[in-house]
């Protein structure tokens with residue numbers, strides 16, 4: 001049984017005050033929807049304030065990154081232990097981190113391990129660039145990214161994968177539901193090969209890249225897609241609420257694979 005999940009990745013947006021306003025605008029509406037997992041991923045500095053605001057609600061909290069060491073002389077970094085105290089989820093391996101901060105498969109693998117070690121649920125992002133897509137290398141690239149990120153990891157406890165084609169992020173040019181479903185099916189197939197059928201059946205895999213209230217249904221209605229990782233549209237309370245509401249109406253609790 002895979003429960004749909006909609007996560008909002010606020011990226012490097014909102015001051016603490018703005019984060020508080022945004023959460024206040026959607027808190028009640030989101031809390032009412034109980035058959036979809038809703039995860040807000042504000043910037044680090046707003047985690048504590050958002051956590052207070054959603055206390056007692058069904059809304060969950062995630063960070064956007066972490067460092068793989070637990071503590072020490074790593075100026076400016078945030079450790080898994082610090083996050084485990086504050087939130088339940090953490091985005092790892094976002095393409096913006098791979099692209100602008102040189103995160104390699106090896107680093108991402110260490111981060112996934114570090115998150116799992118403290119009981120955080122990683123939202124592991126993978127996806128191909130435009131060039132790779134045009135060269136017909138999508139399958140090859142996501143397979144390689146998935147395998148290197150999960151190297152040496154035997155238990156996927158709570159891990160979530162997000163397929164985010166780089167060319168669809170922040171461009172307004174989303175993949176089609178069919179394209180995303182196909183690649184996500186391939187990711188699931190890889191999980192079957194790396195682990196087993198049950199683990200693949202239970203793993204939640206999201207689509208991300210220019211998801212809005214206008215196109216969310218196209219993704220949510222696909223059998224392999226378990227939800228969305230939403231960037232820009234998650235910064236607008238009405239938009240995000242609409243995506244979650246549509247997901248609840250279309251999918252709720254469901255099981256795709258017998």
Ligand code: 13P
Pocket residue numbers: 009094164168169170171172208209210211229230231232233
């Ligand atoms: P957009 O929804 O703004 O395209 O961003 C997607 C994303 O990168 C979510 O992690």
